[in-house]
Amino acid sequence: MTPKPLIQLSGVDKYYGDYHALRGIDLTINEGEFFSLLGPSGCGKTTLLRTIAGFEGVSGGTLMIDGKNMAGVSPNLRPTNMVFQSYAIFPHLSVAENVAFGLRKDPRSKEEKAKAVAEALEMVGLGGYGNRAAHALSGGQRQRVALARALILKPKVLLLDEPLSALDKKMRELMQVELIRLQRQVGITFILVTHDQEEALVMSDRIAVMFEGEIGQLDDPETLYRRPNSKRVAEFIGKMNFLDGTATAEGNRIAVDVAGLGKGDIAADQAPGGMPLGKVTVGIRPETLAIVFEGETTDRRICDAVVDEVVYYGDMTYYDVKVPGVDKPLTISMKNMIGRPVLDVGALTRVAWDERSLVVLAA
Amino acid sequence: MRGNGGGLRVYAVAYLIFLYAPIILLPIFAFNDATIIAFPLAGFTTHWFDELWTTKALHEAVKNSLMIAFATSVLATTLGLCAARAGAMADFPGKKGIIGFVMLPLVLPDIIVAVSLLIVLRQVLDLTLSNWTVIAAHVLLCTPFSIAILNGAFQNLDPSMEEAALDLGENRWSAFRLVTLPLVMPGIISSMLIAFTISLDEFIVAFFLTGSNPTMPVYIWGLLRFPASLPIIMALGTILVALSVVLLTIAEYFRRRGLKRAGLKDTGGFL
Ligand SMILES: Nc1ncnc2c1ncn2[C@@H]1O[C@H](COP(=O)(O)OP(=O)(O)OP(=O)(O)O)[C@@H](O)[C@H]1O
Ligand SMILES: [Mg+2]
Numbered sequence: 001m002t003p004k005p006l007i008q009l010s011g012v013d014k015y016y017g018d019y020h021a022l023r024g025i026d027l028t029i030n031e032g033e034f035f036s037l038l039g040p041s042g043c044g045k046t047t048l049l050r051t052i053a054g055f056e057g058v059s060g061g062t063l064m065i066d067g068k069n070m071a072g073v074s075p076n077l078r079p080t081n082m083v084f085q086s087y088a089i090f091p092h093l094s095v096a097e098n099v100a101f102g103l104r105k106d107p108r109s110k111e112e113k114a115k116a117v118a119e120a121l122e123m124v125g126l127g128g129y130g131n132r133a134a135h136a137l138s139g140g141q142r143q144r145v146a147l148a149r150a151l152i153l154k155p156k157v158l159l160l161d162e163p164l165s166a167l168d169k170k171m172r173e174l175m176q177v178e179l180i181r182l183q184r185q186v187g188i189t190f191i192l193v194t195h196d197q198e199e200a201l202v203m204s205d206r207i208a209v210m211f212e213g214e215i216g217q218l219d220d221p222e223t224l225y226r227r228p229n230s231k232r233v234a235e236f237i238g239k240m241n242f243l244d245g246t247a248t249a250e251g252n253r254i255a256v257d258v259a260g261l262g263k264g265d266i267a268a269d270q271a272p273g274g275m276p277l278g279k280v281t282v283g284i285r286p287e288t289l290a291i292v293f294e295g296e297t298t299d300r301r302i303c304d305a306v307v308d309e310v311v312y313y314g315d316m317t318y319y320d321v322k323v324p325g326v327d328k329p330l331t332i333s334m335k336n337m338i339g340r341p342v343l344d345v346g347a348l349t350r351v352a353w354d355e356r357s358l359v360v361l362a363a
Numbered sequence: 364m365r366g367n368g369g370g371l372r373v374y375a376v377a378y379l380i381f382l383y384a385p386i387i388l389l390p391i392f393a394f395n396d397a398t399i400i401a402f403p404l405a406g407f408t409t410h411w412f413d414e415l416w417t418t419k420a421l422h423e424a425v426k427n428s429l430m431i432a433f434a435t436s437v438l439a440t441t442l443g444l445c446a447a448r449a450g451a452m453a454d455f456p457g458k459k460g461i462i463g464f465v466m467l468p469l470v471l472p473d474i475i476v477a478v479s480l481l482i483v484l485r486q487v488l489d490l491t492l493s494n495w496t497v498i499a500a501h502v503l504l505c506t507p508f509s510i511a512i513l514n515g516a517f518q519n520l521d522p523s524m525e526e527a528a529l530d531l532g533e534n535r536w537s538a539f540r541l542v543t544l545p546l547v548m549p550g551i552i553s554s555m556l557i558a559f560t561i562s563l564d565e566f567i568v569a570f571f572l573t574g575s576n577p578t579m580p581v582y583i584w585g586l587l588r589f590p591a592s593l594p595i596i597m598a599l600g601t602i603l604v605a606l607s608v609v610l611l612t613i614a615e616y617f618r619r620r621g622l623k624r625a626g627l628k629d630t631g632g633f634l
Contacts, residue, residue: 053530055526074534075526075529075530076531076533076534081530081531084523084526085523088523090527092545092546101541102531102532105532150531
């Protein structure tokens with residue numbers, strides 16, 4: 001099934017006075033997709049979402065939803081609904097009245113509407129809560145009401161602005177799973193704004209990473225994690241060790257010389273930002289490095305190291321190790337297993353690395 | 364430490380006596396069976412209240428004042444509502460300056476406001492003084508209070524409430540009517556009551572701008588020339604104090620209820 005574009009932005013600019021909040025955003029979001037906007041605080045995620053919802057006009061470029069140009073179309077006439085960061089549950093209404101709020105102009109009979117409300121509440125796991133006063137709900141319940149209130153209108157797009165940031169960790173993880181389930185169930189396009197990279201990786205079909213009003217990279221979670229196209233994306237998503245190196249082209253492969261580790265010969269797609277040559281930055285994820293414990297053997301490349309720092313997480317241990325010739329300590333994450341000791345600071349050890357896990361980035 | 368607390372307690376008691384003693388004198392002499400306001404008391408009577416019932420001119424003055432107070436409370440609250448909403452939600456150049464400017468009458472001396480209004484109304488606009496000129500002036504005096512109260516109500520209001528209503532298919536007006544208005548309603552009631560109270564007992568501006576029929580405070584001032592009517596004024600004063608206390612209590616009740624309904628902590632209100 002070829003994806004059908006639902007939202008198309010081309011060259012969208014947004015100014016707040018002199019401040020350039022969105023800088024020529026080109027973006028296509030498909031029907032039925034779980035799409036995330038990820039980025040550091042102030043990069044323009046909320047602005048972009050509010051532009052799609054119609055709360056902010058665009059200063060330049062065009063925004064199309066479902067084939068129609070949205071210029072001058074007010075939020076109430078757009079096929080979008082929003083779950084606000086504060087949830088914006090109306091405190092003077094009951095839960096059922098909140099959910100039924102968008103049905104005021106719906107021509108269906110009272111009974112049919114009540115049934116739709118009950119179904120919507122059932123869907124978000126709040127069956128039987130209809131008569132509760134909205135101001136007496138917990139954070140997680142408010143969020144479910146906000147979801148039901150938006151989804152009952154069967155929008156083409158559901159916009160969610162950091163919907164999980166007000167919840168505690170347990171509740172957040174629970175709601176992540178619930179949201180994925182809900183999105184599959186209703187098949188509506190979800191656009192999620194978040195500054196939590198883990199949340200974006202867990203939930204999304206595709207992620208746009210934004211920096212200062214621009215999209216730095218747009219990819220599926222795995223590509224984004226394994227092949228970040230720039231240092232800032234690599235820094236923002238997960239942990240990454242950065243080393244100096246030099247790269248030379250050899251056909252469609254690249255020969256890299258990584259300071260302190262040695263030479264490697266890598267495929268061109270390991271330089272997703274294009275083929276930078278000369279002085280480069282080489283990224284290595286902590287989990288692609290390994291401590292070679294006493295008595296273990298490996299067919300990977302090996303170098304000597306000294307343990308500089310140990311952080312024990314229960315299931316994992318993070319080591320910072322010093323490798324001769326590498327200016328900063330390298331972070332390595334190791335799964336804790338039976339028979340595998342946790343090393344002490346100062347211990348001499350060996351580190352295994354693999355050229356296939358190197359990512360070559362512009363210096 | 365103890366001595367310190369004791370000193371403060373004495374101060375607090377003295378302060379309260381200073382503040383309330385004159386007001387307590389009102390009911391005492393309103394029920395005192397003597398024309399002269401002096402101790403010792405002469406005995407209990409409700410005669411002065413009976414006199415209130417039979418004074419036609421007073422009834423006219425009270426009716427005037429109530430009409431003026433009601434019109435003032437509605438107009439000032441409407442203006443306050445617009446200003447507070449703009450202050451809370453809209454963004455326009457010079458917003459802070461304009462809001463500050465609107466609040467200025469709060470600190471201007473009443474006498475200055477009264478004199479300048481008189482000049483504007485009589486000399487510049489050449490209007491005849493009537494209840495409407497008093498209402499206009501009272502609206503000017505009360506609007507800053509209304510804005511202050513309603514600002515509180517809007518500050519407690521999540522700006523995304525109205526946006527959520529828009530998002531769910533309402534237009535700007537119906538979103539305001541269905542969501543914002545009910546949520547700031549306690550503030551509106553509280554603002555109306557306070558504007559009503561201020562207008563009802565306002566003297567200086569009314570004295571300058573009143574037409575042929577005086578408001579109640581102006582009428583009372585007129586009575587003061589006749590020593591024999593002093594106890595009547597005491598009786599009237601007693602009723603007014605009771606009324607003011609009741610109105611302000613109701614206003615405060617609605618303000619607190621509004622906070623509670625929005626699930627917010629009390630951040631020190633108007634009273
Ligand atoms: N109404 C506004 N007027 C002026 N500047 C604004 C306005 N709204 C947002 N901005 C600015 O635009 C930039 C982007 O804001 P936006 O709210 O989109 O960021 P964000 O990515 O959602 O950040 P966060 O993660 O903190 O919510 C910020 O620098 C912000 O200060
Ligand atoms: Mg935001």
